[in-house]
Amino acid sequence: MSQSPAVALTRELIRCPSVTPADAGALDVVEKALKAVGFETHRVVFSDAGTPDVDNLFAKIGSGAPHLAFAGHTDVVPPGDPARWRFDPFAAEIADGRVYGRGASDMKGAVAAFAAAALGYVERHGAPKGTLSFLITGDEEGVSINGTVKLLEWARARGERFDHCIVGEPTNVSTLGDMIKIGRRGSLNGRIRVIGKQGHVAYPHRAENPAPIIAHIVAALSGHELDKGTTHFERSNLEFSTIDIGNKAVNVIPGEARAEFNVRFNDVWTHDSLKDRIRQVIRQAAPNANVEVEFPPSNAVSFITKPGAFTELVIEAVRRVTGHTPELSTTGGTSDARFIVNYCPVLEFGLTNETIHAFDENARVADIDGLCAVYARVIERYFAG
Structure with a gap:
């Protein structure tokens, strides 16, 4: 059965049992795909007393402004009792038009969709007139100490300046295109x-x-x-x-x-x-x-990216691909966007969240391809000025 690059990459990522903070080869999958079209990649391991070491990936192509980043995570929560799953939680089986497996929606499907969109853009146009980058961590489902927050500091110390960022968290409630997160409590x-x-x-x-x-x-x-x-x-x-x-x-x-x-x-x-x-x-x-x-220490702060031109660009891409006008929301739990907002405006848009952290977590094949199309349109319009 033929499948799109986004779906194939999603399945490859799911087959890596990257229960936080283990990487289990997931970052290798993303890095290999990006390096194949010319992305400069860096693997950065961070540690902290009393917490596990975490492997992170920064990849970029192009240079200077404007700089569009995609942020996400390849770590997943434990699958629980495998006997309660329809399929092996790390087999990435396809049935009834859905890909089953831990991380399908949260958020390996989105990582794969953005990677496939970026690969397609580079194959069509070469490096952008600006910078396209990836900030991928293996620490989001854990204590969030040795992941995105430190990767951002590391990137800034290298001179990276981000203009906008999309986080691929599963924001949609029931239908692809129904919700964008512009902040979190x-x-x-x-x-x-x-x-x-x-x-x-x-x-x-x-x-x-x-x-x-x-x-x-x-x-x-x-x-x-x-x-x-x-x-x-x-x-x-x-x-x-x-x-x-x-x-x-x-x-x-x-x-x-x-x-x-x-x-x-x-x-x-x-x-x-x-x-x-x-x-x-x-x-x-x-x-x-x-x-x-x-009060135990907490890095979960409230944040908001007020709607503006970048928000409208993403809304237009979602509307054009899905036919839906997304609600701008700040509901739900925390995400790594709380760290990114200190560096640039950040939005969250990914797959639906109906089955995240549950037995039989899955993502619709059509949604993975649709999400890839949304990301592709965002990238095209962003670098077209």
Whole structure:
């Protein structure tokens, strides 16, 4: 069965079991394809104390401005129990017009589609009048410490200057062309510990029960309106994920209670201002209690690329290829675009996200080819001025 270069490359990438942070040959596949048409490539390994080493790829063709970058990742989440898959999660089988396998949608299909679009452009025109580049990491599904953030710093130190970037995250909800991400909410985790005094339930005056206090704090934070949303963002939301006392004795007043939460926040907030607000709400809810609040480090900040000429160029390409006018959205989780926005305007557009991180993850063959066509039109128009 004949298949397009984008689909063939997608299948080749899926067959690399690159569960984060392992590369398993995935970057070799991308590098080989790009080098074949003249891309200059660099493999850069970054490490950090207590975290795994991560292999990254930077590739470029052409020089100077304008500089269009594509950013993505070849690492994937674990497949889970292979017996629950229709096919081997790393076999890249095609059935019912879909390619099955871990990473098909998130996001090996998009990496393959952009690579195929770039190869086609170079074969037709040669090197662009400007720069076309790839920033590909194996760290996006993990702690995101030794991947894109350091690759960007490395590229800047070499003198690279990016004008615009597309990230191939699976942005579309159900149909190719229905959504472009122009920003993302930030993420902040928090841990609360209420310290009481253990004692016998028959003598409450000799103890200090932290259970009612943690309940007051949970209710106060859950009911607190952080904001009303902004022009491009939904309102920020705080959600508790666990409340723990761990007391197995029914006749003992516990000595402490704990709770953990996550906040997805919009561009009203920074990490510091949000931490201050949370501490304020806790003080008001439990003014005399012994409460400790901890915020683990986070690099998930809120960001926005305000619509402009580049956004319109991508919208036009999506509309021309798919027939759909995409919604501009900031919904969903975090992505490596949060790092890239510090270097240039960045948009996210990829495949649909219906099956990402799930058993039987798959991508429509027609969507992979359609995405390649969108990327190809973006590249053509971008370098046509």
